[in-house]
Amino acid sequence: MKIHYLTIGEVAKLSNISVQTLRYYDRINLFKPIEINPSNQYRYYRNTQLYYLDIIKSLKYLGLSLEEVQSALTLKPEELVVYLENQEKRIEEQFQRLKKTKQVLQRKKEQIQAFALDPNMMTVSIKKEPAQKIVKIKTDNMKVDDIPNREYGRISKVLEDEGSIFDTLYGGAFPLQRYEFLYDINYDYLFAYIVTDKDFKEKYEDVEISTLPAGEYLSISFVLENDEYEVCYQKLIDYIEKHQIVVNPIVYDIWMPINYTASKEDEFLVELKIPIQTT
Known part of the structure; x- marks a missing residue:
């Protein structure tokens, strides 16, 4: 192979690497010139050295740091x-x-598009939804206005242990019936959505991996203020009776925070949804 010498400028042009980078490679002993003229400090490289620059560029492309590249260059082929x-x-x-x-x-x-940007707020609609995996935890005498820190903390811990995360949507389930007062409602369980497809490795004594079934749901969404919860729940009951819809007697209420700053007042969007029975 014919050998000839290149200046640092020629190497920079041929390798598409800046002169400053080549000088840096020299300082850290990653890629050194074959000769430095002692009188003017000009760097000279053999044309065969360009091959090693290609190797360095290839290793960097793989995401290796310069330190890792230096280590890799010392390895034998195997x-x-x-x-x-x-x-x-x-x-x-x-x-x-x-x-x-x-x-x-x-x-x-x-979620934000379907929930927060819903144009039919406080209006009953029918939604078709896919099956959604959830983590749920049974509750005892848990009311709508209770703050379930312990329960959701436990759900969050299980999700993190399984390599998932706690969704910002969370909810509860309670029996469908007429309630004289909102505070007569008791949740059967609380739940959070599983936002990844990963299968859970462990079984847990206090929480259960379950699924909200696919199908059509009666749905109504609203901003949680004043008596909107009671008003919208009543709208669902009236809609069922007026249209004689056969439903599964369970209500899912889904909560989504719409204020993400802890220093401000709590604000929530709520969706109430009831599964429609399939014939």
């Missing part, structure tokens, strides 16, 4: 294969993590 296999596994893990993050982002966007 050692480099093992090293690259480990990098491949790491990248695959990152890829799967990003996929899950994308799922959560898409879900959150859809």
Whole structure:
């Protein structure tokens, strides 16, 4: 192979790497010139050295730091294969993590669009919904206006243990019937949505992995103020009776905070929904 020498400017142009970067590589002993003229400090490289720059660029493209690149360059071919296999596994893990993050982002966007931007506030509508996995915990004498910190804290812990996260939507379920007062309602259980597709590894004594079934639901949404809860619940009851709709006698109420600053007053959107029986 014919050998000839290149200035640092020529190497920079041929490799598409800046002169400043090549000088830095020299200082950290990553890629050094073959010769430095002692009188003017000009750096000279052999044309064959460009091959090693390509290797450095390839390793950087894989996401390696310069320190990791330096270590990789000292490996024998068989050692480099093992090293690259480990990098491949790491990248695959990152890829799967990003996929899950994308799922959560898409879900959150859809929730806000369907819930907070609902144009039919305080109006009964029929919605078709997919099956949704939930984590639920049974309650004892839990009222609508109670603050279930312990229960949701436990649900959050289970989700984190399973590599998921606590959704900002959470809710409860109670029997469908006429109530004289709002405070007569007792939740059967509280729940939070599972926002990832990951299967849970463990079984838990106090919480259960379940599913809200796919199908049509009677639904009404409102901002929680004054007596809106009672008014909207009554609208659902009246709608069922007026249209003689056969429903499963359970009410899901879903809460979504619309104020994300802890220093401000609590504000919530609430959706009440009742599953319609299939024939």
